[in-house]
Amino acid sequence: MERHGKILYGGLRALADELGKEEWRDARYTILLDENTFQHCLPLLIAHVEALQEAEFVEVPVGEECKSLEVAAQVWQTLLEGGADRGHVVVDLGGGSVCDLGGYVAAGYKRGIRHIHVPTSLLAMVDASIGGKTAVDFGGVKNSIGHFYPASLICIEPDFLETLPQEELVNGQMEMVKTAVVTDSMMFTRLLSSSEIPHNLIKEVARIKNRVAKSDPYDLGIRKILNFGHTFGHAIEVYRQLPHGLAVGIGMRVAMYLSVKKLGLAEEVYNTYSQWLNGQLSSFNFQFSIFTLKAIEQMLPLMHQDKKNSDGELRCVLLQEPGAAVIDVTVSDNEVRDAFLQLSKS
Numbered sequence: 001m002e003r004h005g006k007i008l009y010g011g012l013r014a015l016a017d018e019l020g021k022e023e024w025r026d027a028r029y030t031i032l033l034d035e036n037t038f039q040h041c042l043p044l045l046i047a048h049v050e051a052l053q054e055a056e057f058v059e060v061p062v063g064e065e066c067k068s069l070e071v072a073a074q075v076w077q078t079l080l081e082g083g084a085d086r087g088h089v090v091v092d093l094g095g096g097s098v099c100d101l102g103g104y105v106a107a108g109y110k111r112g113i114r115h116i117h118v119p120t121s122l123l124a125m126v127d128a129s130i131g132g133k134t135a136v137d138f139g140g141v142k143n144s145i146g147h148f149y150p151a152s153l154i155c156i157e158p159d160f161l162e163t164l165p166q167e168e169l170v171n172g173q174m175e176m177v178k179t180a181v182v183t184d185s186m187m188f189t190r191l192l193s194s195s196e197i198p199h200n201l202i203k204e205v206a207r208i209k210n211r212v213a214k215s216d217p218y219d220l221g222i223r224k225i226l227n228f229g230h231t232f233g234h235a236i237e238v239y240r241q242l243p244h245g246l247a248v249g250i251g252m253r254v255a256m257y258l259s260v261k262k263l264g265l266a267e268e269v270y271n272t273y274s275q276w277l278n279g280q281l282s283s284f285n286f287q288f289s290i291f292t293l294k295a296i297e298q299m300l301p302l303m304h305q306d307k308k309n310s311d312g313e314l315r316c317v318l319l320q321e322p323g324a325a326v327i328d329v330t331v332s333d334n335e336v337r338d339a340f341l342q343l344s345k346s
Contacts, residue, residue, distance in 0.1 A: 102115050254340060
């Protein structure tokens with residue numbers, strides 16, 4: 001298997017062309033999906049990709065609930081009962097959770113079979129499907145068991161975005177902004193000033209994410225910059241049961257506040273982002289006042305479970321300025337408390 005899969009920016013037509021090639025001729029397919037993608041996305045996929053018209057499919061729970069060892073075992077059982085061999089291919093038709101699960105299942109079955117990501121959410125198109133990270137949640141900790149196991153193909157089809165509610169588009173915008181703020185200051189400015197999401201920006205952000213992931217496939221160095229906001233975001237996501245992108249967006253505000261305090265990030269950057277974030281959160285009826293001291297104390301153990309930590313210390317990604325991120329910055333519990341309490345006052 002290639003270390004990094006090929007990204008198809010030409011959508012489902014490009015996928016149909018790829019699956020018509022010799023290397024895929026004898027493949028059998030199982031499509032992994034949830035009830036939403038079964039209803040809204042599967043018909044479009046089958047209509048455009050002839051090779052998948054005879055595929056079997058397995059339906060899994062919607063959202064983060066599908067990312068468990070129990071669900072993975074159910075999918076493996078289905079593959080075994082269907083006689084799937086090493087030439088079988090799993091097609092992950094869904095958002096980030098389905099992509100995470102599908103990659104995890106493919107990595108474990110028969111010591112590894114091919115899988116194809118067909119992301120249907122904005123967040124998955126620009127982030128979750130790219131870079132080869134697969135995982136399930138375990139012991140109450142998000143993404144605690146997984147592999148680096150890239151998809152063979154990643155198909156970016158913007159038409160799927162037409163099926164999404166506004167809240168899901170905002171969810172994806174957060175990850176787009178995250179990628180931009182740590183890599184490209186001009187792109188960061190463009191995203192904060194755009195009222196819509198042009199398709200060319202989706203491709204540009206996906207290319208940035210892919211370039212960074214390729215340069216550090218096992219997340220040992222520079223790729224860590226893509227975790228900006230995630231130490232705090234994952235804790236918020238688990239504690240408040242918020243969508244991933246929304247939680248990361250809030251986590252980025254925490255990280256920017258700490259960046260002002262510890263690395264001299266311009267307060268103007270923090271204020272501009274905070275204003276943009278407040279506008280995006282208006283449709284979610286979210287209140288920062290939930291971050292009481294009691295809530296912070298309950299989230300801190302979740303932050304300490306983060307994979308980037310070392311020797312019991314919180315290690316975060318912070319910013320010197322947009323486009324200039326610093327990895328492995330040690331942050332104390334008291335500094336985290338201060339950042340969240342400041343948030344609660346806004």
